[in-house]
Amino acid sequence: MKNQVTTIYKQAERFAEITKTAIISGNIVRAKKCLALAERLYITGSYETKSAISNVYVFSVSSFMELRHCTISDLFPKSLKAEYSKQIHASGV
Template sequence: MKKFNDTLVQKMERLANITISSLQLGKIARTKRCLNLAEELLNKGNAEMKNAITNVYLYSVSHYMELNHYAMAKLLPVSLHKEYVKQINTSGV
């Protein structure tokens, strides 16, 4: 079994923390830039990058957004929103 790239996970955690802190500070433009960057990486990245974005970044950001009642459909770009819906449906919630 291939070992997951720890550095990639750390970078996705850092991007998630930046996105969440931007939301907390009300910096919507900065938040959208972070979400668009994640969207671009999701669309253009390799399989390992896509896994890191969905399993680390999207999980953290969507969890925070759910707890604080943000409108997911309005903030998340198209591909990230599709992955979010997949996560919701897979978890059985």
């Protein structure tokens, strides 16, 4: 298959792209649904799933939103927002 995604990290990357596309197109309802699903995966997933959501998805979506001057706190669910805050404080920003 041409579009087959092979690893959990590639899947998280693709999911982040879908979320960013929803934000770009102004489909905030869909973006919030994506973020809610990512939150559920982060809370209930395996260690590898949590790692992929944190290191790939949250990083990608939050970086994109900052570059476009979007307000992250309005969209990110509680656990993802906490993970985002940890990343910001760890980086020294």
